[in-house]
Amino acid sequence: MKRRVLMVSALALLLLMLIPALTFAQAKPGAGMYFRLITHGGNDPFWAVFQKGMIDAAAELGCRADIDLAGSDQNLQAKRFQEAVAMRPDGISLCINDDKMWDKPVADAIAKGINVIGTNNDDTQGSAGNARLAYIGQNESRAGLMIGRAVFAAAKAKGWDLSKMKVACAVEVAGANYGVVRSSGIIQAMAEFGIPGKPEIVDCTIDMTTAEQRITSYVIAHPDVKAMFGLGGICTDRLTSGMKNAGKQAGDILGGGFDAAPGTIQGLKSGYMIASIDQQQYLQGYFSVYVLYLMKKYDLRPQIDTGGYLITKDNIALIEKLSPQNIR
Amino acid sequence: MERQKLIPRLLSYKASFTLIVFVALLVIFQVFTPNHTFFQRANLFALARLAPDLGIMTLGVGILMICGEFDLSVVSTIPMSSFVFAKLLGFGVPLWLNLIVTLCVGVVIGLLNGFLVTRTRLPSFILTLGTMLFWKGLLYAASLMMPIGIRSWLPAGSWLENILLGIIGGVFPVQALWLIGLALLLAGILHFTKFGNWIYVTGDNETAARAMGINTNMVKIIAYVGVGLLCSIVGLMQCLRIESFSPNQGVGFELKAIASAVVGGVALTGGIGSVLGIVIGTLTIQIIESGMILLGLPAFGIGTFIGAVVILFAVLNKYISRWSTR
Numbered sequence: 181m182k183r184r185v186l187m188v189s190a191l192a193l194l195l196l197m198l199i200p201a202l203t204f205a206q207a208k209p210g211a212g213m214y215f216r217l218i219t220h221g222g223n224d225p226f227w228a229v230f231q232k233g234m235i236d237a238a239a240e241l242g243c244r245a246d247i248d249l250a251g252s253d254q255n256l257q258a259k260r261f262q263e264a265v266a267m268r269p270d271g272i273s274l275c276i277n278d279d280k281m282w283d284k285p286v287a288d289a290i291a292k293g294i295n296v297i298g299t300n301n302d303d304t305q306g307s308a309g310n311a312r313l314a315y316i317g318q319n320e321s322r323a324g325l326m327i328g329r330a331v332f333a334a335a336k337a338k339g340w341d342l343s344k345m346k347v348a349c350a351v352e353v354a355g356a357n358y359g360v361v362r363s364s365g366i367i368q369a370m371a372e373f374g375i376p377g378k379p380e381i382v383d384c385t386i387d388m389t390t391a392e393q394r395i396t397s398y399v400i401a402h403p404d405v406k407a408m409f410g411l412g413g414i415c416t417d418r419l420t421s422g423m424k425n426a427g428k429q430a431g432d433i434l435g436g437g438f439d440a441a442p443g444t445i446q447g448l449k450s451g452y453m454i455a456s457i458d459q460q461q462y463l464q465g466y467f468s469v470y471v472l473y474l475m476k477k478y479d480l481r482p483q484i485d486t487g488g489y490l491i492t493k494d495n496i497a498l499i500e501k502l503s504p505q506n507i508r
Numbered sequence: 509m510e511r512q513k514l515i516p517r518l519l520s521y522k523a524s525f526t527l528i529v530f531v532a533l534l535v536i537f538q539v540f541t542p543n544h545t546f547f548q549r550a551n552l553f554a555l556a557r558l559a560p561d562l563g564i565m566t567l568g569v570g571i572l573m574i575c576g577e578f579d580l581s582v583v584s585t586i587p588m589s590s591f592v593f594a595k596l597l598g599f600g601v602p603l604w605l606n607l608i609v610t611l612c613v614g615v616v617i618g619l620l621n622g623f624l625v626t627r628t629r630l631p632s633f634i635l636t637l638g639t640m641l642f643w644k645g646l647l648y649a650a651s652l653m654m655p656i657g658i659r660s661w662l663p664a665g666s667w668l669e670n671i672l673l674g675i676i677g678g679v680f681p682v683q684a685l686w687l688i689g690l691a692l693l694l695a696g697i698l699h700f701t702k703f704g705n706w707i708y709v710t711g712d713n714e715t716a717a718r719a720m721g722i723n724t725n726m727v728k729i730i731a732y733v734g735v736g737l738l739c740s741i742v743g744l745m746q747c748l749r750i751e752s753f754s755p756n757q758g759v760g761f762e763l764k765a766i767a768s769a770v771v772g773g774v775a776l777t778g779g780i781g782s783v784l785g786i787v788i789g790t791l792t793i794q795i796i797e798s799g800m801i802l803l804g805l806p807a808f809g810i811g812t813f814i815g816a817v818v819i820l821f822a823v824l825n826k827y828i829s830r831w832s833t834r
Contacts, residue, residue, distance in 0.1 A: 228652040382801070383810070387759040388750055389561045390797070394810075396554040397801035400545050414756060421750070425554040442657035442752035506654060 208242025233465030271472030318487025324365020395422025523785030576778030589743030618736025622729030712779025
């Protein structure tokens with residue numbers, strides 16, 4: 181008898197404990213919703229941070245969200261998009277990494293009643309070039325402008341003759357949208373500071389050793405280059421080693437670039453790099469889920485610029501702390 | 509009479525053509541680069557520091573090709589070794605033990621490749637494509653594609669760093685010595701031992717090799733283990749040099765290594781090649797990259813030029829084979 185009373189009491193206690201949890205779960209506003217994030221990403225750490233943002237937002241809203249990483253294969257990405265449309269989710273967030281190929285699929289999906297927003301990559305014409313309903317990502321041109329300004333301001337502070345300054349940009353994938361648009365921002369900054377011409381583009385590939393070798397050879401062959409940018413995370417990471425290999429001291433060539441890979445952090449600390457831009461891709465994954473949720477519920481359609489966080493040696497400690505947590 | 513035959517005889521070695529082109533390229537790059545920067549200390553230093561990455565790996569890949577097989581999984585073995593090394597550093601594993609475990613990563617992957625290829629008798633190109641994707645997927649899942657900096661656990665100047673990346677007299681990178689040392693060791697094995705003969709015979713005619721009593725499966729497995737081990741050394745060197753594990757380590761190396769071996773006179777069909785040729789082939793590919801940028805040519809054209817060189821040598825090798833067998 182005593183045992184039965186004990187068991188009933190334990191069960192009652194368990195139920196009491198579960199009730200608030202169940203109530204809380206039901207109270208989550210996004211329960212029952214499903215979103216899909218379709219990206220061209222794959223083999224670099226950038227997307228792990230993006231994914232973390234998505235997971236955190238989905239957990240907060242109580243909805244489900246999945247990510248597709250197409251590994252830079254546009255055909256695969258297109259297939260994943262069609263599959264997602266067929267699943268009829270509550271919304272799709274898409275990396276619009278081509279000005280033409282996404283026009284019809286996105287318009288068709290919206291016509292079927294599926295909300296599609298852009299993230300990370302956008303049509304170069306923005307909403308005029310693609311029917312996507314909102315965009316969350318770095319304004320690449322503005323990011324290029326910001327990093328350009330930071331580096332050229334440092335050159336000016338050194339008293340260099342900017343009218344004779346030569347600039348170069350190292351890029352992983354020559355001709356890719358991100359590099360073209362980012363370098364356009366750098367060109368704008370050059371014009372602001374009275375630096376003539378355009379930066380020379382150095383094709384470095386995504387292999388770190390090849391990138392380092394090519395940057396080294398380029399720096400040796402172009403002793404007149406005084407500012408060098410990495411247009412992507414890999415090239416930015418290898419800039420410092422390339423300059424060192426070529427026999428340059430910190431400050432001989434001013435470096436700038438994007439993201440915060442370990443080599444970039446070392447470069448910022450040692451003075452080879454002036455600054456790097458963090459596009460805060462955690463926010464891209466996070467806001468993708470939130471915006472799709474709010475769009476489904478209230479038809480809200482924001483344009484969010486996540487980028488432009490300038491990393492310098494003054495705030496590098498914060499980045500180093502948050503990077504292992506996949507937040508920066 | 510003998511002297512008259514000497515030049516054709518020398519030219520009958522495929523590596524001699526590669527050597528001629530290599531020397532010609534050195535001269536061209538030195539003469540035509542503005543301010544003759546090719547032989548500048550900084551450039552030679554960078555080449556000596558970076559070329560061994562591909563060079564050491566190509567030694568293994570080239571010998572495997574002589575054995576009649578391919579290994580595309582090298583592109584996964586390199587970052588996998590680097591990942592294990594960085595992770596174990598984080599766990600506080602002693603450096604000597606970490607070194608052994610990291611080298612074992614390559615050995616295990618090589619063993620698995622060897623067993624798969626010899627047991628299934630399927631083309632190694634396809635099988636190692638599969639293992640490449642398998643290990644890469646596993647690596648991405650385990651690492652979440654995040655780089656791992658090693659400096660918080662391994663301060664600069666450790667004994668391992670000095671052994672693998674040191675600079676002798678402030679001018680000569682140890683990496684180059686590793687390439688030379690490993691090349692000499694493998695050349696000794698390939699050209700002066702019974703096992704080396706077995707490699708050639710296995711690659712040339714496996715059925716005949718078996719008829720001669722050679723355990724061709726064992727020969728191939730050992731060759732695969734060798735490739736894996738060399739990849740682990742490269743992964744370790746890269747991790748220490750770039751001071752982090754990066755999931756992008758070694759991207760494109762699998763095809764570059766095959767291209768380098770072909771340029772060095774290794775036959776795609778197996779049975780033909782030399783360590784000297786492999787080394788010169790690798791260096792040729794690397795100095796083309798460096799030399800073209802030093803010449804001030806747009807870097808976009810490098811791939812085109814390397815591609816043309818690979819085709820040229822593949823064609824050349826075919827005609828040399830015909831010529832030497834006449």
